[in-house]
Amino acid sequence: MSDSTPKPLVIITPEHEHQISPIIYCAKQNQLQIRTRSGGHDFEGRSYVSEVPFVIIDLRNLSEVKVDVQQKTAWLGAGATLGMLYYNIAIRSPRLAFAGGFSPTVGVGGHFSGGGWGVLLRKYGLAADNVIDARIVDVNGRILNRNSMGEDLFWAIRGGGGASFGVILAWKVRLVDIPERVTVFTIYRDLEHNATQLVHRWQYVAPNFEEDLFLRVVASRNTTSDGKITISAAFNSVFLGGTDRLLAVMQEKFPELGLVRDDCIEMSWIQSILYNVGFPIDSLEPLLDRFQPNVGYYKGKSDYVEEPVSRKRV
Ligand SMILES: Cc1cc2nc3c(=O)[nH]c(=O)nc-3n(C[C@H](O)[C@H](O)[C@H](O)COP(=O)(O)OP(=O)(O)OC[C@H]3O[C@@H](n4cnc5c(N)ncnc54)[C@H](O)[C@@H]3O)c2cc1C
Numbered sequence: 001m002s003d004s005t006p007k008p009l010v011i012i013t014p015e016h017e018h019q020i021s022p023i024i025y026c027a028k029q030n031q032l033q034i035r036t037r038s039g040g041h042d043f044e045g046r047s048y049v050s051e052v053p054f055v056i057i058d059l060r061n062l063s064e065v066k067v068d069v070q071q072k073t074a075w076l077g078a079g080a081t082l083g084m085l086y087y088n089i090a091i092r093s094p095r096l097a098f099a100g101g102f103s104p105t106v107g108v109g110g111h112f113s114g115g116g117w118g119v120l121l122r123k124y125g126l127a128a129d130n131v132i133d134a135r136i137v138d139v140n141g142r143i144l145n146r147n148s149m150g151e152d153l154f155w156a157i158r159g160g161g162g163a164s165f166g167v168i169l170a171w172k173v174r175l176v177d178i179p180e181r182v183t184v185f186t187i188y189r190d191l192e193h194n195a196t197q198l199v200h201r202w203q204y205v206a207p208n209f210e211e212d213l214f215l216r217v218v219a220s221r222n223t224t225s226d227g228k229i230t231i232s233a234a235f236n237s238v239f240l241g242g243t244d245r246l247l248a249v250m251q252e253k254f255p256e257l258g259l260v261r262d263d264c265i266e267m268s269w270i271q272s273i274l275y276n277v278g279f280p281i282d283s284l285e286p287l288l289d290r291f292q293p294n295v296g297y298y299k300g301k302s303d304y305v306e307e308p309v310s311r312k313r314v
Contacts, residue, residue: 011056021141039107072175078109078168083287090270097178099124104287113162119238123211124176128158133172183239185263195233203308205254212240
């Protein structure tokens with residue numbers, strides 16, 4: 001954002017769902033574009049920038065989360081964050097979770113409508129795969145649910161981007177079963193310690209792990225103690241089970257990584273969420289903070305590779 005970034009005429013923060021239809025009528029009458037913002041994490045700024053005159057509907061006040069442990073479902077306002085969802089599940093059940101992304105400050109309005117992946121992806125799919133109902137205001141100001149919007153629109157808002165179709169008010173999601181203890185580890189290897197070979201090998205073994213094992217690689221540019229620039233690969237994992245079984249799986253499928261018992265930490269699923277974003281694991285309250293202190297700003301872009309990247313290009 002800079003001084004020349006286009007600004008909205010107004011930012012509206014509705015407190016009730018029925019306040020949104022009048023905003024849509026008013027914007028249409030005055031030929032104003034509407035930008036809808038839930039968590040504000042859009043890398044391209046699509047929820048808060050436009051080249052034509054526009055207003056922002058910011059859904060931060062529609063963020064109630066209602067968890068039904070018996071039914072293993074939750075209804076949540078589109079302005080809720082992933083952290084709010086995870087927190088509300090964890091305080092009610094240590095054996096339920098939701099298959100969504102890593103960062104607690106990501107909004108569920110944008111995240112679910114674009115897909116949404118995280119550590120439970122391999123076993124339970126994307127966040128969008130676990131949406132079972134929704135409420136949306138359409139371009140004519142009507143509030144629709146899954147039944148009244150029809151299966152085509154319901155399909156489209158789970159991956160096609162919500163803003164193309166209306167203002168999503170709330171989602172109903174399916175919660176998934178997890179063990180009370182999971183095991184995490186993060187192993188760092190740089191170019192001087194076999195990183196290239198390990199990342200290359202990881203591409204072949206990781207897709208064939210059992211579904212309980214999620215192992216990602218996060219590459220970053222680092223400086224060694226003697227001032228040399230290197231690339232470091234962090235092999236970061238959450239395993240839905242205990243250390244003994246994890247060690248056996250890794251020994252069989254990926255012994256080259258050299259995982260040992262001391263690398264493994266057993267904790268609850270909600271603690272693994274905190275661990276993966278670098279928060280202390282003894283307090284859940286930070287998950288509720290929409291605005292985190294000391295955040296770094298960066299731009300992300302995703303790609304999907306269908307064939308493993310060659311060793312030369314790794
Ligand atoms: C720090 C960070 C971490 C991330 N981690 C992950 C991750 O682990 N996994 C992953 O899959 N992705 C991740 N992402 C990407 C993130 O899922 C997307 O950027 C997502 O669209 C953000 O949703 P939002 O509601 O926060 O963003 P917003 O900027 O509010 O919205 C994003 C888009 O969705 C539209 N939209 C938002 N709310 C609504 C609504 N209620 N109705 C209709 N349209 C709406 C907006 O208009 C915009 O086009 C991350 C992004 C960041 C910045």
